[in-house]
Amino acid sequence: MTKKIVVGLIAAPELPAAIGKKYIEKIPHHLQQQIEKDVSWEMEFIVDPLTGAAETVGEILEKAIEIKKAEGWDYAVCLTDLPLFHNKNIVGADISLHHAVAQLSIPVFGWLPTKKRIEKSIIQIIREIYYYQGNSNKIDEIEKSDPEVILQKQFPVSRVKRLSSDDDHVGKEARYIVFPKKLGILRLVMGMTQANQPMSIMPSFKRIIAVAFSTGIFGLIFSTIWELSYLLTTYRLLGLNAAAIGLMVFWIITAHDLWESPATRTEAKLRRLYNQTTVLTLLISVLSYYAVLFLLFLIAIVIVIPPDVYVFSIDLEEEFTFLYFLRLAWIATSISTIVGAIGASLENEELVRDITYGYRQKRRYNEINSKK
Secondary structure, eight states, rough: EEEEEEEEEOOTHHHHHHHTTTTTTHHHHHHHHTTTEEEEEEEEEOOGGGGGGGOOHHHHHHHHHHHHHHHTTTTEEEESSOOOOEEEEEEEEOOOOOTTTEEEEGGGGGGSHHHHHHHHHHHHHHHHHHHHHHHHOOOOHHHHHHHHHHHHHSSSSSSEEEEEEEEEEEEEEEEEEEEEEHHHHHHHHHHHHHHHHHGGGGGHHHHHHHHHHHHHHHHHEEEEEEHHHHHHHHHHHHHHHHHHHHHHHHHHHTTTTOOOOOSSOOHHHHHHHHHHHHHHHHHHHHHHHHHHHHHHHHHHHHHHHOOOHHHHHHHSSSOOOOHHHHHHHHHHHHIIIIIBBBBOOOOOHHHHHSSSHHHHHHHHHHHHHHOO
């Protein structure tokens, strides 16, 4: 009779849930091919807010143990979008071998985590639990299957170190630590930024784009801005560009209260990480907004302003090139962002605040408490 093993995949809401749903049908086949052909592997999937709200390694594993028992699963693997730490070390994966539960932190995979990397990591975690539970007689295969080497391949730039320990709450553990710390933090911030989905708030920029564009178009009526686009050096235009984007990011953070302050329940280390991620997320969003606005101005300038008029207005002596229109659109975008957009608020307050980790955690905790 074929043995059946049911593996539960517990995902945090949003990105982890979207990723987890992709593996439900695929992983059982890979488990049968790569671990044990004589086992009937089944996958079940649920979304649980705590896996995206808890800040400690043990808290998520304890919750996974509860869910595993309640659902009657053999194994359970959590997918979280939170950064996990243990003794100041970045945790990529944490496995309670005794209880057959594990968790995988998606942000440690960095920006745009590939499906294959996460999939292979999940399979490796299940393989290690399976071997520990004494379900395999393939000793040679176990020895050849160096889990540290296999997971290392999923982090081509960073190193992964496997640590074993005994925990009072979750029993025998295998923990995968990502090194070096500085590079690991960079990957973590990039991964957390991806989890924030920076492009998701772009629809909220509609009002700001309208205000900024109308302000800029009005300014283009006067030749002063034309002369500035010609006279200012590229470095000054870059400085104006940076100032406009920086002020926009600062205003959004201030207006929508996105900065994690010391008064919050989040510990200092995570608070700094959350704030860095918020700034990077908004920077990407604002850069996208800036690019859209620049394109709108460029189209308007090409349609409305004849090259001859531009040459005559600024008394251009050299031959006209399209570069002059690019510079004009550039300065119009920067000035309109500073003058027209600062003070405007984004349309969807909830959507904007939801890109921050601290706010999402509070919302998830509220969801948990409301169900009690």
